Amino acid sequence: MPAATAFHVLVFAFLLALVSIFTQLALEGGGNTITVVAFRTIGVVTLTILFLRATGVSLKLPARDRNISLALGLLLSVNNYSITRSIALIPVPLMVLMFYTYPVMTSLASWASGKERFSLRGAIAMSLAMAGLALALQAEFSGYNLLGIGFALLGAVTWSAMMLLTGHFFSGSDPLPRSLYMHIAVGIVFVTLCAVTGDVAFPATSLGWLALSALPIAFAVGITGLLVAAASLGPAKSSFYMNFEPVASIFLSAIILDQRLTPIQLIGAALVIAALFLFRPLRRQSQGA
Secondary structure (H helix, E strand, O other), X not given: OOOOOHHHHHHHHHHHHHHHHHHHHHHHOOOOHHHHHHHHHHHHHHHHHHXXXXXXXXXXXXXXXXXXXXXXXXXXXXXXXXXXXXXXXXOHHHHXXXXXXXXXXXXXXXXXXXXXXXXXXXHHHHHHHHHHHHHHHOOOHHHOOHHHHHHHHHHHHHHHHHHHHHHHHOOOOOHHHHHHHHHHHHHHHHHHHHHHHOOOOOOOOHHHHHHHHHHHHHHHHHHHHHHHHHHHOOHXXXXXXXXXXXXXXXXXXXXXXXXXXOHHHHHHHHHHHHHHHHOOXXXXXXXXX
């Protein structure tokens, strides 16, 4: 599989931003969180299986790799629940701002472990990106709720762990079969929640169903592509370029959801984009340099 580049990560970030928009439309159409996540995950599993079959990739994994993938799927389930619970307790912009501390967590962990080299330029770029996100998202801190903040930060920690662990365990191997087993675990968790609670609600509008139907496609390509990037490009660089996702969400919200952009939001988005250029991968040094 070809190595991912920064451009690929930006595309994956855009697709995951679309996931947020589609999810909101599905929920506004009458769906609920557990049902939407279960439906999305079943769709992702189905699409991944069809793609692997079409490309001749075996669905079988060694027992160790399969068990690691299933365990990571449980971690991903915790992430999904944390983010959903946080949205119920604090304003979405504040949740997103807290969640997007994960690129900083991932970079610090990568630097501390010695897996990636510390870069002053990278540290400055991360600070610039966080400042830009704060402006772009215009988080309402008046909606402060300790439990909601805690869930958002738990979502950031678990996602950072996902990036680091997939970068470690999936490196040098095809991440797609492993991603499949991860999503199988997530699907089992949320389908079980639907069955146990009986809390199943699908959209009642055509737009809601259209958004729900598009969710698995955007999510499958976006999340799987990000896992591929984490394994080839590195978790720290991949996480940093994902700062483009909330910026894309802002512009997509303006276009699709008819939400107006303020001058402050535009300045914040410009800072994030500037940080992405500042953080561009260093050119490989020649031997002996």
